[in-house]
Each structure stands twice: as C-alpha cells, then as structure tokens.
Amino acid sequence: MADRPIRTYLVINPGPLFGTRRITFRSSAPAGHVIDVDVDGRPVRALLTDTPLDGDLLAAEREITYL
Numbered sequence: 736m737a738d739r740p741i742r743t744y745l746v747i748n749p750g751p752l753f754g755t756r757r758i759t760f761r762s763s764a765p766a767g768h769v770i771d772v773d774v775d776g777r778p779v780r781a782l783l784t785d786t787p788l789d790g791d792l793l794a795a796e797r798e799i800t801y802l
Contacts, residue, residue: 739765740763741761742763743759744759744792745759745793745795746759749797750799758774760795767783770783779797782795782798783795784796
C-alpha cells in the first residue's frame with residue numbers, strides 16, 4: 736500500500752471561537768474524512784476537502800459539534 740501524501744489544510748470557517756486566527760494543519764487522511772485537530776488545547780473537528788485555496792493549501796471546514 737502506497738503512503739498517502741501529507742497535505743496542508745486551512746479551516747475556512749473558524750467561527751467566533753477562534754476569531755480572526757488562521758488555523759492550519761497537516762494531514763494524510765483523504766478528502767471527505769472528518770478529523771480531530773487540537774488548537775491551543777481546544778478540540779476542533781474538521782472536514783477535509785479537495786478544494787484548492789492558495790498554492791498547495793486545501794480547504795477544511797470546521798464541523799459544529801453540540802454537546
């Protein structure tokens with residue numbers, strides 16, 4: 736099985752929780768997967784997409800989770 740490429744993602748809808756902070760992370764999971772990302776000790780669930788943004792940067796969408 737071939738290794739999956741590691742891609743860099745930008746959360747395009749960080750919401751009021753993170754204000755204007757730019758949230759980026761790297762993942763080798765394929766588009767369509769929802770992953771958990773730790774941002775300053777806070778868990779963020781993000782849906783990975785294959786939507787290109789700038790250069791090699793791809794879009795990720797923050798998933799809203801109600802507790």
